[in-house]
Amino acid sequence: MEDRSTLKTMxxxxxxxxxxxxxxDPVTVQISVDTYNIQRQRIQIxxxxxxxxxxxxxxxxxxKTTIDEVDNTITTPVKRLKVKSSK
Structure with a gap:
């Protein structure tokens, strides 16, 4: 099967x-650094x-952490601690 790609700029x-x-649209990407040529390192996405x-x-x-678990960790709000003042 041949890949069909269409870009609609408008x-x-x-x-x-x-x-x-x-x-x-939300997407998940993998970002890494290509260090094949140390003088010209490139970011790969x-x-x-x-x-x-x-x-x-x-x-x-x-x-053993999945992408979904990482997404859930990032979007889970952190509970704030109440600090009692000592008077």
Missing amino acids: EATQTINNLTIHMF HLVKPFIEGFSVPAIVKN
């Missing part, structure tokens, strides 16, 4: 294999979610 959308991504066959990369899981 609508700010990118369509790949019948999956359309709009500007500001790979798409994780939404998964597009032949384009996306699988999520890197460290310490």
